[in-house]
Each structure stands twice: as C-alpha cells, then as structure tokens.
Amino acid sequence: DIQMTQSPSSLSASVGDRVTITCRASQSISSYLNWYQQKPGRAPKLLIYAASSLQSGVPSRFSGSASGTDFTLTISSLQPEDFATYYCQQSYSSPLTFGQGTKVEIK
Amino acid sequence: EVQLVESGGGLVQPGGSLRLSCAASGFTFSSFWMTWVRQAPGKGLEWVARIKQDGSEKHYVDSVKGRFTISRDNAKNSLYLQMNSLRAEDTAVYYCARVHLSPWDGFDIWGQGTMVTVSS
Numbered sequence: 762d763i764q765m766t767q768s769p770s771s772l773s774a775s776v777g778d779r780v781t782i783t784c785r786a787s788q789s790i791s792s793y794l795n796w797y798q799q800k801p802g803r804a805p806k807l808l809i810y811a812a813s814s815l816q817s818g819v820p821s822r823f824s825g826s827a828s829g830t831d832f833t834l835t836i837s838s839l840q841p842e843d844f845a846t847y848y849c850q851q852s853y854s855s856p857l858t859f860g861q862g863t864k865v866e867i868k
Numbered sequence: 869e870v871q872l873v874e875s876g877g878g879l880v881q882p883g884g885s886l887r888l889s890c891a892a893s894g895f896t897f898s899s900f901w902m903t904w905v906r907q908a909p910g911k912g913l914e915w916v917a918r919i920k921q922d923g924s925e926k927h928y929v930d931s932v933k934g935r936f937t938i939s940r941d942n943a944k945n946s947l948y949l950q951m952n953s954l955r956a957e958d959t960a961v962y963y964c965a966r967v968h969l970s971p972w973d974g975f976d977i978w979g980q981g982t983m984v985t986v987s988s
Contacts, residue, residue, distance in 0.1 A: 762930075793972045795973070795974030797913075806978070807968065807974045810974040811973065816968075816974070816976060848913055850913070852972045852973060856927070856928075857903075857915040
C-alpha cells in the first residue's frame with residue numbers, strides 16, 4: 762500500500778499568513794494527488810485534484826504543486842474560514858490512501 | 869442541486885450486519901465512479917471501497933475485504949454498502965462520495981455522513 766505522510770500534523774497561523782502543508786508519498790504516484798479541507802462535524806471538501814488543478818468554486822488563494830513524490834498545498838493568505846483540517850489523498854492505486862491530516866489553528 | 873444523502877446507520881452488535889444507502893440527485897449518477905469513505909471518532913479519513921459506473925469493477929481496502937460489499941442501482945440512483953461481520957473498529961461516520969472525472973481524480977461531492985456504531 763502507498764503511505765502518505767503529511768507534515769506538519771498541526772500548525773498555528775494568523776489571518777493573512779502564507780501557509781504550506783506538505784504530503785510525501787512512499788512511492789511514485791505521478792500527479793494523482795488530491796487535497797481536502799474538513800471542518801468539524803462536516804464532510805470533507807475537495808480543494809485540489811491532480812496535484813495542482815483547482816476544484817471549481819475554490820478560492821484562488823489555494824494552490825497545489827508537486828515535485829517527485831513530494832506535494833504541497835499552499836494557502837497564500839489565510840482567511841478566518843480556512844481554519845480547518847487538511848488531508849492529502851493518493852488516487853494512483855488501490856487501496857486509495859489519505860494522509861493523517863494537518864490541523865490549521867488560529868495563533 | 870447536486871446532492872448525496874446517506875441513510876442506514878445505527879447501533880449494531882459485534883458480528884452483526886448493516887446496509888448503508890446513498891441516494892444521489894442532481895447529476896447523472898450512472899456516469900460516475902462512486903466511493904465510500906469512513907472516519908472513526910476523532911480520527912482521520914479512511915477510504916473503504918469504490919465502484920465503477922456499471923458496477924463491473926469494485927475495489928476495497930484490505931480491512932473490509934470479504935465482509936463489506938459495495939453495489940449500486942443506476943435505475944434508482946443509489947449506492948449501497950452491505951456490511952457484515954461488523955467489528956468495533958468499524959465504528960465510524962460513513963460518507964458516500966462521487967469520484968470527480970476519472971477513477972484517478974478526487975471525490976468532489978460528499979454526503980453528510982451516517983454514523984455506524986458497533987458495540988454490545
């Protein structure tokens with residue numbers, strides 16, 4: 762199975778900060794990497810698919826990039842509604858696997 | 869409105885069975901792969917199973933193989949998860965979701981989730 766390792770597990774940031782979350786795959790997954798945002802008690806929301814494609818309706822402050830087996834989600838200017846938990850997920854091969862999550866908290 | 873609504877969750881004893889349903893509306897259900905994802909209380913997301921548009925391909929996480937069965941009825945715009953031989957570790961919120969464009973894409977539409985509790 763492909764292991765997805767996210768870092769950090771949590772971070773504290775202020776409104777307006779630039780935030781970067783990293784996800785590393787245990788083997789090559791091409792660009793089959795997706796990012797989700799989840800708020801407490803809510804279903805996850807797709808932000809980025811295929812490593813860097815912005816899902817329709819998602820603000821442009823969210824972006825994704827890839828370098829080999831390392832993937833990055835960047836929030837260019839953190840907004841109050843962005844405080845949530847973020848998950849990466851590989852869709853390259855079954856079983857599909859998620860990272861353990863990164864909780865973004867208010868500083 | 870594009871929507872997925874799960875039902876069928878509840879409290880079940882270890883070794884018991886439960887059938888989850890997911891009703892789709894607002895899109896052409898038969899055109900999309902569909903999937904189930906679960907989340908144990910206070911834990912992260914775990915993919916459970918997925919099914920191709922015509923039901924001809926099904927994939928499962930190892931921990932549910934032989935116990936869970938994913939199926940669909942395109943005429944009823946419905947997705948199902950039959951769960952047998954349930955264990956305490958199956959306790960979770962179960963979400964159904966639509967696979968975005970291809971089997972390698974993310975899950976773009978999610979239901980609200982249904983809680984399954986396995987306990988005596």
